[in-house]
Amino acid sequence: MSNIKQLGPAQCILLAVSLASDASLQALQALTTQRHDVFQLELTLRILVSYLPESVEPALYVPFLAQLATGEHATAASVFPVDSSSLKDTSDEDAADRLRKLRLLKLHDSQERRTAVQDPLVLFLIHRSLRIDAETGLLQLVPQLVTPFLDRSAYLHEWFISTVLPLLRLDYEYYPQPSKWTALREFEHLDGLNGIDTLLTKAVQASAQPESDADLEADEAISRDLRGLVGPWVYGSSQRKRRRIAAASSSSGPQDTTAAIEDWQNTFQWIVNIAATNFEAAATAIEHWDGPTDVDLGGYDDIPQAQDDSIAELQYHLRSRYCQAGFASIYASEIDSVTGLEGVHRVLVRLADMCGFASPPDAATPVELLPPAERIAMPLEEIPKDFLHFDSFLRPDQPLTTPTPDSYSLLQQLVTTSRLLGSIGHSLSICKAAKMRFWSDESEQLRLLQKIINGLRHGESKTEQDYIHIRRTLLWLWSWGVEDDSMQGYGILGKTKKAEIEKEMLKALCSASQYRLAVNKYLPAGILTEAEVEAAVVSTVLQYYDNASNGNRTRGGMKKASEVHAAFRQPLPSSTLLRRLGCLLSATHALSFYALTLQQGVPLQPVSIRTQPDSISLLQHVLEQNPGAYTKLDDLVQIGCNLVIALDHDPSFEHSASVDPADEAARAKVAERRVIGMAIEAALREEDFETAYSYVVNRLPSPQTALASGPGDGQDEDDMSWRAAFAAGRHRTSPSSTANPSGTSTTTSPTVRRLEQRMELLSTALLLAPPPALPEVLAAWRRCEEELLTVLATESAEEAAFDDGADKGEVRIPGEFAAQEPTFMVQPRRKEIGRGTVEEAPMGLFDVARGAAQAFGRSAGMARGGRQSGPTEQGHGRTVSGAFSEDGDGRQRKRDVVANAVTGGLVSGIGWVLGAKPVGEERDGER
Numbered sequence: 001m002s003n004i005k006q007l008g009p010a011q012c013i014l015l016a017v018s019l020a021s022d023a024s025l026q027a028l029q030a031l032t033t034q035r036h037d038v039f040q041l042e043l044t045l046r047i048l049v050s051y052l053p054e055s056v057e058p059a060l061y062v063p064f065l066a067q068l069a070t071g072e073h074a075t076a077a078s079v080f081p082v083d084s085s086s087l088k089d090t091s092d093e094d095a096a097d098r099l100r101k102l103r104l105l106k107l108h109d110s111q112e113r114r115t116a117v118q119d120p121l122v123l124f125l126i127h128r129s130l131r132i133d134a135e136t137g138l139l140q141l142v143p144q145l146v147t148p149f150l151d152r153s154a155y156l157h158e159w160f161i162s163t164v165l166p167l168l169r170l171d172y173e174y175y176p177q178p179s180k181w182t183a184l185r186e187f188e189h190l191d192g193l194n195g196i197d198t199l200l201t202k203a204v205q206a207s208a209q210p211e212s213d214a215d216l217e218a219d220e221a222i223s224r225d226l227r228g229l230v231g232p233w234v235y236g237s238s239q240r241k242r243r244r245i246a247a248a249s250s251s252s253g254p255q256d257t258t259a260a261i262e263d264w265q266n267t268f269q270w271i272v273n274i275a276a277t278n279f280e281a282a283a284t285a286i287e288h289w290d291g292p293t294d295v296d297l298g299g300y301d302d303i304p305q306a307q308d309d310s311i312a313e314l315q316y317h318l319r320s321r322y323c324q325a326g327f328a329s330i331y332a333s334e335i336d337s338v339t340g341l342e343g344v345h346r347v348l349v350r351l352a353d354m355c356g357f358a359s360p361p362d363a364a365t366p367v368e369l370l371p372p373a374e375r376i377a378m379p380l381e382e383i384p385k386d387f388l389h390f391d392s393f394l395r396p397d398q399p400l401t402t403p404t405p406d407s408y409s410l411l412q413q414l415v416t417t418s419r420l421l422g423s424i425g426h427s428l429s430i431c432k433a434a435k436m437r438f439w440s441d442e443s444e445q446l447r448l449l450q451k452i453i454n455g456l457r458h459g460e461s462k463t464e465q466d467y468i469h470i471r472r473t474l475l476w477l478w479s480w481g482v483e484d485d486s487m488q489g490y491g492i493l494g495k496t497k498k499a500e501i502e503k504e505m506l507k508a509l510c511s512a513s514q515y516r517l518a519v520n521k522y523l524p525a526g527i528l529t530e531a532e533v534e535a536a537v538v539s540t541v542l543q544y545y546d547n548a549s550n551g552n553r554t555r556g557g558m559k560k561a562s563e564v565h566a567a568f569r570q571p572l573p574s575s576t577l578l579r580r581l582g583c584l585l586s587a588t589h590a591l592s593f594y595a596l597t598l599q600q601g602v603p604l605q606p607v608s609i610r611t612q613p614d615s616i617s618l619l620q621h622v623l624e625q626n627p628g629a630y631t632k633l634d635d636l637v638q639i640g641c642n643l644v645i646a647l648d649h650d651p652s653f654e655h656s657a658s659v660d661p662a663d664e665a666a667r668a669k670v671a672e673r674r675v676i677g678m679a680i681e682a683a684l685r686e687e688d689f690e691t692a693y694s695y696v697v698n699r700l701p702s703p704q705t706a707l708a709s710g711p712g713d714g715q716d717e718d719d720m721s722w723r724a725a726f727a728a729g730r731h732r733t734s735p736s737s738t739a740n741p742s743g744t745s746t747t748t749s750p751t752v753r754r755l756e757q758r759m760e761l762l763s764t765a766l767l768l769a770p771p772p773a774l775p776e777v778l779a780a781w782r783r784c785e786e787e788l789l790t791v792l793a794t795e796s797a798e799e800a801a802f803d804d805g806a807d808k809g810e811v812r813i814p815g816e817f818a819a820q821e822p823t824f825m826v827q828p829r830r831k832e833i834g835r836g837t838v839e840e841a842p843m844g845l846f847d848v849a850r851g852a853a854q855a856f857g858r859s860a861g862m863a864r865g866g867r868q869s870g871p872t873e874q875g876h877g878r879t880v881s882g883a884f885s886e887d888g889d890g891r892q893r894k895r896d897v898v899a900n901a902v903t904g905g906l907v908s909g910i911g912w913v914l915g916a917k918p919v920g921e922e923r924d925g926e927r
Contacts, residue, residue, distance in 0.1 A: 003084050004034050010095035011087050012038045013047070017102060018086060020051040029064045030080035041068055042107065045124040050105040054128075054135040058145035066148065069121050109185075116239075122153040129164065133184035139168055142184075150300065155239070161300050162236020163188050166199060166229045169298075174225065175202045191240050192263075196270045199229040204274065204281045222281055223288030226267070231295025234263040257314055264292050264318055265394070268325035272393055275329035282329045283343040287350050291322040319354070320403060321394075326351045327401035327411060328393035331434065336427035341419045344430065348415055355403045360412045367420060367472050372481030373490060374409045385439055388431060400434070410434075413480050417492055420473045425459055426452045436492045445496045449474070453508045464517050471505050502528050503536040510540045511560075515567035523571050530572065531656060537568045538577050538653050545585070546607040551592030553585060558592075558606065561585060577656045580646045584609075587642035590635060594622045610651050615643040616674055623682035630682035631691065633675075633699070640675040641668040676700060677720035684731050692728045693757050696764060700725060722768035722777075729761035730780045749795060755788040 007015065012035050019028040032039040045068070052061065087095070107123035108114035109130055117123050129142040142164050150157045163184065171181045182198070190198055203225040237259035275282035293315060330344055345363045352359045361370060383399050386392055393401050400407055414433045421428045428436075436448060456462070456470065478489035478501055488494050493501065506528070509518035522533050541561045548557030562585055569578050588606050596604040598621065612618060619636055623629050629636070644667050676699045683692040700721045733754055762781040769777050 004031065004082055007035070007084060007087065008092040008095060009038045010092055010099045011084075011090060013043070013099055013102075014090070014095050015082075015084055015087055016044070016047050017051050019082075020047050021053075023053055023056050023060075025056075025061050025064060026080050027082045029067070031082050032068075034082070041071075042120045043104075044068055045107055045120055046104045049107065049124055049128050049131065050103070054132045055138070058141055062145065062148055065121065065124075069149070069152070117153070117155050119153055121149065122156045125149055125156060126159060130185050130188075137181065139164070139181075139184060140172055143168070147300075157301065158236050158239055161232050161297055162234070162239065165298055165300065166233045169228050170199065170202070174228070175206070193266050193270060193273075195233060196230060196263075196266050199233060200225055200270065200274075204278060207281055207284060208278075220284075220288055222285045226285055226289045227294055228296040228298075230267055231292075232297055234260055234267070234292075235295075235297065235301075237263045257310075261314075261318065265321065267292075268321055268328075269394060271325050272328045272332050272390075276332045276334065276390065279329070279333040279335050279340060280343055282333070283347050286326045286329065286347050291354075292318040323351055323355050323403040324394060324398070324401045326354070327403060327407065328398075330411060330415070331388065331400065331431045332390055332393055334429050334431075336418060336422065336429045336432075338419075338422045341415070341422055344415055345419070348412060351403070352408065355408065357405065357408045360415070363419060367469070367476050370416065370476065370481055372483070373413045374405075383438065388434060413491070417477060417480075420477065421452070424452065424470050424473055425455050433492055437494075440492075440495065442495045445493050446500060449493055449496060449501060449504055453504045456508050457511060462512060464514060467505075467509060467512065467514055467517060470508070474501050474505060499528060499532060503532060506533065506536040507540045507543075510537065510564045510567070513563065515563075519567065519571050533568075534572060534575050534577055534656060537564060537572075538581060541565050541581055541585075542610075542653060545588075546610070548606045551588040551604070551606050551609075553589040553592075558585070558588065562589075575656070576658055577653055580650075580653065583642035584646035587639045587646065590639045590642075591618065591622070594626045594629060596622055596625055609643070610647065612647075615647045615651075616640050616671055618643070619675055620678050623678055627686060630679040630686070630688070633679050633695065636679060637672050637675045640671040644668055644671040673700070674720050677724035680724040680728055684727060687733070689728070689731060689733050689754070689757075692731070693761065696725045696728050696761050700764070701768065702764075719770075722765045722770070722773065725761050725765035725768060726773075726777055726780070729758045729765055729777075729784070731758070749791075751791050752788065752795070755784060755791060758784050759788065 004012075012031065016028060016031055016039065019025075019031060032044050048061070090098075105127070107120050107127055108117070109123075109127045113123065113126065117126075125146050129146060132141050132145070133139045143160075146156065146160050146164065150160060167182060167184060167187045171177070187198070200222065203221040206221045240259070240263075271282050271285055274285075326347060330347060333340075333344065335341060335344055342363060345360070348360050351357075387395075387398060387400060392398060396402075400410070411430075414430045414437070417433045418428050418430050421433075436445065440448075452474070462470075474493070475498075477491045478493040478496070478498060480489070480491035480494075482490040487497070489496075489498065502522070506518055506522055509515070509521075522528050523530075525533070528536070541564050544557040544561040544564065546557075548561065550556055551558060553559055553562040565578060565581055565585060569575075569582065572578055588609055591604070591609070596618070598604055598608060604618075609615060609618065619640055622636070645664060648667055676695055680692045680695050683689070683695070759781065762777060762784060765777050766774065766781065
């Protein structure tokens with residue numbers, strides 16, 4: 001001991017440094033006790049913090065620190081032998097030189113700490129704790145060092161609870177992962193949302209992997225960490241904000257309530273942020289954590305109780321903000337699935353309990369049992385659009401998330417809306433539902449309604465009861481259960497008309513083949529008028545019709561369109577639109593049996609029929625692309641009439657006014673004539689003159705009808721008829737098609753027969769053509785007449801030559817016997833019979849020629865006698881040679897028509913050659 005007393009100050013300090021480095025704590029304590037004149041408290045603490053190994057158990061030197069803190073000197077320590085032999089060769093001057101080279105750490109680790117704390121022991125404890133953690137990572141040693149002195153300083157108390165305790169729990173108790181730990185000094189400087197996120201990230205990860213913690217339910221991890229990590233961390237808000245505290249303060253709670261409010265606000269913001277990406281984690285936090293008053297400080301301190309009005313007001317404010325965070329979490333989430341909305345409903349129940357509101361109906365409550373919505377206050381109806389931006393959910397003036405009865409009622413209806421939409425197969429988050437409720441217009445809500453209806457077609461097939469539920473759900477979404485006389489609903493579909501919902505529902509029933517339910521629900525008129533039902537059905541039929549890829553009504557969209565049409569055709573017998581739709585479907589189905597393309601390689605689709613400016617023109621393409629199609633005239637005519645009835649004036653099917661039957665019949669008649677004309681042209685293109693001739697004679701208006709109709713009557717409407725007859729009349733048959741037609745007399749050659757038919761057709765064209773076209777038709781008729789005369793003359797010469805050869809025996813007669821000499825009965829030649837005997841019916845080409853000559857003679861005789869042989873058409877400026885013959889019953893025979901046409905042509909033709917005047921002109925001359 002005497003040696004210790006003889007040591008100089010520098011030598012004592014060097015000895016203390018050596019003892020501290022060797023962790024000789026008893027000797028160090030004895031040295032400082034015996035030489036307390038040298039070792040002041042701050043110097044001793046600086047030697048300890050600088051040279052005492054950090055791995056030394058704090059229990060070994062805490063008593064020494066306690067002695068230093070009290071200033072008392074232990075008697076036992078004063079008698080402990082101290083070995084100073086290491087300094088026997090060191091003088092005071094050498095010791096002073098060595099002392100100047102020593103680096104003693106300061107007690108405070110930062111200037112902020114020096115300013116905030118005046119107690120050297122508190123500074124030492126904090127600095128020593130930081131070095132223990134930094135050098136060894138043995139944070140669990142820090143409580144042994146600090147807890148004995150917590151009552152010494154409020155700053156130390158607050159620092160330990162807010163810094164050491166959360167980090168100990170985070171890295172050593174809750175999530176013990178040796179390879180992952182956070183430094184105490186880094187953790188101490190965490191602030192704001194960054195600190196909250198550091199504390200709770202592992203809880204979120206654990207909730208996603210519950211098997212990582214077998215001792216704790218996954219849904220309790222976040223609430224536990226809010227309680228045991230965030231709560232203590234927020235306890236040190238004032239230190240993080242100001243980094244100072246009054247050394248004389250004896251309070252154990254935070255000194256700055258504003259700082260605590262900011263940290264709790266950051267906690268609430270974290271809950272809202274995590275709700276946007278992981279709503280289940282946010283829901284777990286809200287369900288199992290009771291807010292800022294629910295804090296676990298590990299028994300080191302308690303949250304201040306409501307002992308005065310200021311603390312009670314603070315607690316009320318924080319709880320209100322916590323409830324607002326719960327409201328905001330629901331709006332911030334993008335949850336729209338059925339299972340996710342169950343979590344939203346649980347949060348809503350929790351918020352109702354915390355705010356003292358009535359609990360919402362059970363999530364499984366049927367739509368018909370839901371209570372009506374309570375009308376919210378007008379200010380909530382007029383909220384700005386930016387109030388549903390994510391950054392504004394926690395604003396103090398936010399009307400949607402501030403917990404009030406109105407905002408809660410609105411949120412309850414929005415949650416129920418999303419749940420009901422999910423039950424019928426449409427996903428919509430709460431935030432989007434709110435936007436639709438407040439800021440959408442009628443067109444947007446109608447599009448949402450149609451999107452919901454279209455979604456019903458997907459997924460599992462639905463029963464009749466399912467569609468009844470869907471209809472009730474849509475009506476609830478329109479009204480939110482509020483029944484009044486307003487034309488506008490109260491829900492997210494309220495700006496649409498209620499009738500629009502019923503119409504879309506009717507379309508959905510038709511699409512789902514629920515025809516019985518649709519007819520029973522909407523007919524007779526009640527929910528919808530008959531016109532509204534008609535419009536909905538027509539729209540559905542046209543939708544399937546336009547989307548069909550094939551016109552056959554037994555397949556695809558055409559089949560569906562036909563089924564919907566058939567389901568409502570009988571319940572709506574007076575519907576003009578449905579009748580026209582039936583015509584369109586029939587025409588489209590008939591067209592599907594023909595090959596028809598309007599574009600290269602693209603078959604005709606039903607929608608192209610409706611978009612054609614002139615639907616009848618499609619039949620022209622049919623006749624061009626389908627050889628022989630002209631033979632199916634009745635089918636083509638039926639198609640044309642149906643197309644005209646369906647699409648003539650209203651291809652969009654928007655007008656349901658009744659149609660005048662006479663007008664419709666007239667349009668159908670015009671369409672029929674157009675189709676017949678197209679078929680005649682098609683037959684001529686394919687060199688089928690006989691079919692074209694038959695169509696002109698039997699299907700186009702007869703000459704009698706044309707004459708009876710009066711001059712010029714109906715010519716504008718029947719432009720196709722005369723053109724078809726004219727085209728057929730001037731058509732020159734190819735040699736391969738001049739064979740004798742079936743049923744034609746063998747006494748008439750095919751060429752003469754064909755010319756007779758052509759002249760008959762041209763005669764028909766003369767009667768049907770308008771005045772401007774008469775010269776062209778007459779010219780063609782005259783050319784045909786001349787050709788006929790030439791053929792007749794040629795055949796007469798050939799027949800005469802044949803007869804002369806037969807009479808002279810130069811020509812063998814078919815049928816004679818070769819075995820014996822034939823016996824001939826001398827008869828006069830056929831041409832001689834014609835000279836002196838009564839005329840027989842023409843039997844051959846010469847008979848036709850003689851008949852023509854006799855007709856010319858009779859015509860000339862009648863001309864001299866002042867009698868006309870046929871009616872004269874004065875209105876057109878033309879004379880029709882040859883009257884229409886009539887039998888005893890007054891009926892004209894087609895054979896007579898042909899004969900009159902031929903003889904009349906010969907008269908006019910030969911008279912012109914001989915220079916004779918027409919009958920009319922001779923009569924004028926006689927007058």
